[in-house]
Amino acid sequence: MSDSNVSKARQRRRRSMLWSLALILVLSIALPLGYALAQSGGQGVQQQQQQRFGQDRATNPRSDMWREAREGQGGFTTQTGPYVTNTMISNVGETWRQFRMGPLITYGGYLLIGALALVALVFTFVGRIKLAHGRAGMTIERWKPFERYLHWFTATTFIVLAITGLSLLFGRTVLIPVMGHQAFAAWADIGKVVHNYVGPAFSVAVLLMILMWVRHNMPKAVDLKWFAAGGGIFGKSHPSAGKFNGGEKVWFWVGIVVFGIMVSVSGFLLNFPLFGQTRADMALYQAIHAITSLLWIAFFFGHAYIGTLGTEGALEGMTTGRVDVNWAKQHHDLWYEDEIAKGVKPQQAEAPATGSVGTVGQPSH
Amino acid sequence: MPYKAMLVALAVASLSLLTACEQEVVFHEPGVYKGKHDETATQEAAERRQEQLRERAMTGMTDR
Amino acid sequence: MARMKFLCDAERCIECQACVTACKSEHEVPWGVNRRRVIVMDDGLPGEKSVSVACMHCSDAPCAAVCPVDCFYTTADGIVLHDKDLCIGCGYCFYACPFGAPQYPQQSAFGVRGKMDKCTFCAGGPETAHSEAEYVKYGANRIAEGKLPLCAEMCSTKALLAGDGDVVSDIYRQRVMRRGGRPQTWGWQAAYGNA
Known part of the structure; x- marks a missing residue:
């Protein structure tokens, strides 16, 4: 009889502990988020940031060039030779390396x-x-x-x-x-x-x-x-x-x-x-x-x-x-x-x- | 059948040689080289030239 | 410990090809092999930019990872070098390298590759420094003399920087601070507008 009482008490304790943990987690997310939303008047934050970022990119011609280079687009080079390439960065090499040294072997x-x-x-x-x-x-x-x-x-x-x-x-x-x-x-x-x-x-x-x-x-x-x-x-x-x-x-x-x-x-x-x-x-x-x-x-x-x-x-x-x-x-x-x-x-x-x-x-x- | 047992034992033995394989495929560590010795690659050489190369860069590459 | 790096300032590179010439001359690189090359993006268009590209001496070099004979090694200050005595000319490093740095002299018909040749950061290779063998196989060893790669040292606009990554990034950071971070405050756009 005392045994079952003890286990019941333990169960209650555990349940209340779980619930309070969950509450803390939810509040720790909801409170700062709510504050931010209240400050910015709702959904505006993200949009504003995106707009600013977009403007920056629109006025930065250099970023396009670097993006092209990173994507592996070719340029122009005066050097000639059987193994001379006109791309600044070739992306396939790393993929091939990962494939060969990993799954293949x-x-x-x-x-x-x-x-x-x-x-x-x-x-x-x-x-x-x-x-x-x-x-x-x-x-x-x-x-x-x-x-x-x-x-x-x-x-x-x-x-x-x-x-x-x-x-x-x-x-x-x-x-x-x-x-x-x-x-x-x-x-x-x-x-x-x-x-x-x-x-x-x-x-x-x-x-x-x-x-x-x-x-x-x-x-x-x-x-x-x-x-x-x-x-x-x-x-x-x-x-x-x-x-x-x-x-x-x-x-x-x-x-x-x-x-x-x-x-x-x-x-x-x-x-x-x-x-x-x-x-x-x-x-x-x-x-x-x-x-x-x-x-x-x-x-x-x-x-x-x-x-x-x-x-x-x-x-x-x-x-x-x-x-x-x-x-x-x-x-x-x-x-x-x-x-x-x-x-x-x-x-x-x-x-x-x-x-x-x-x-x-x-x-x- | 001892012949078959021997064959199986041989197969197991030869397969167990594979346990000697390196797990780490990328062997290269800075300054560690297994082939011919390269004086330029050693830690001491790099430390010796570090200051010299820094000065060289500061005098040569900056806009004076 | 220092980590040797190249950095090419695209705002300063004027595509004069002097780095290419200096490299070929310093190491007597054979025809058809280019340790360094200048790549021009948007050639002939507004916003054209050129960058001098060679081996970037990666920390986790793909060439070293895929080499079947494991002939690559890295010096204590991060220069990626290789042993031509071990190289079998399989071409794997060329497939793996993002920058197209490995080059091969063609020794015979059907496109058979010779031993791989690439930028050594002017640090020679696994032979006695300044020996004939080292010069023939890998070119000059300026690093052992306390000099930095010739391409960077003689760059007229100081676009190409070489040296310890910390030093190089310090120099570049100061430069960017002085001229302003936005390219439109400096260069073509400042002079001629968005034409």
Whole structure:
């Protein structure tokens, strides 16, 4: 009983304290304001001040000139040179600096680490996709030599470009503390040159790749089923697919076509500052180039994982050009049926290195 | 599976290298330089020339 | 501690380009590279004003922030300098700089940039003061001799001021007090009206 009385008293005290605080706050705002309003006869203060300010500005021609300069409007300069600008203040630089040193480096870093972690998680918990019925010992040609050369050319240049590009973006935070300034500057110098010269070659290869594989990558209804079945990575089923499965088509359209073209075009414009690009243009291209490349590299981690560690029997298709028949049936059954219908004959696989070579007198190819 | 465990351990180990990264991106502090030594940049040099440069400005830049 | 600053009095600058010439001559800056330039606003119109612009030696310099190789440094009295041995000529400082100060000699075809060059506040760079290497890379080191930047020291109308920010702002404040704060009490408007 006494307990409830005490708590009630405390509650009352607290309520009165809150109310008096609120009253003090309201009065501390209302009293000076009321005084000012009473003195000035109401709404006049602000208007008067605005009028005076307006008059000042109207009679101060210099303020217009400084305002123009601050907005980044151009003037006239007699000096000439490729990097001479006629603007007193360029506002885009600080924006670009904030973007590059803030969100780009922070979230770009998270993106790459996240993509790697995701791949590691899939590998740990899902593991390698095994050949369901072992090897058949018979192989069928999956990639023609030209396709393989182009693939590996693009792959190597992609990795070189990624390493040099990421060095330039993250080097200061990641590499300089490790290598020191002198060594990193030497590395970045080589990296910049390599990046600038390899880039155009890579772009040409990407373009050729698009032309070469676009007809196999037309979206079909079977791709939707492939996605619905989790692409064979998640779940037990093995969805059917043509030469390119749904995932590969996404990699083609998003990775190679969209990212490839965006990176190539922005890279070209950055590489050749010869078309009258302004600083604002260059900053914009750099932002596009960096964002797209980072997304592409993150996507690439997935592609590289699935093609090598993630799927048994996939890598040999790109290295030797031939895949095991059981692999073809499991992962690209529609393509395999088409090939067989076209009259392609699977051949005996070359004996593994440990076994005897040319046992059953199979034709060598 | 020790192979997989090793791989995961390697990945974790290499990712943990990133903890060595500098949080502070803007490294430059007045008078602090990590590269080649520049005598002109030091605190002592700046203090030594401060008075001289002030006099120079007062004689050279003012309307005498 | 002093903080070195440039200040250009737009009411006094007569666009004579002497600062530009002095800078080029003092440091033997190559063709196509301009450490300092005069920008004329409203050229040929009433109210035309010119301002001499170079590196402003920012306290929080954007060039230093974006440099991938971290080659910039600031002297104890606030002069922003850089190390050409580290510079890779990526052009980032040019994109980031509000004042268009970084310049690059073009060394080969396709617009490949050489090492960045900019105003050093006549303080040379990370080489022994007054050495041949310093002069070739960064130009003269007048600060080490106790002299201020040549562009400002030889400005005929004393429009361009250089030195410790406190000193420079004192000089400028006194000047403004004497001539009156409003531009219409001095200059074109006073002489010819609002024509």
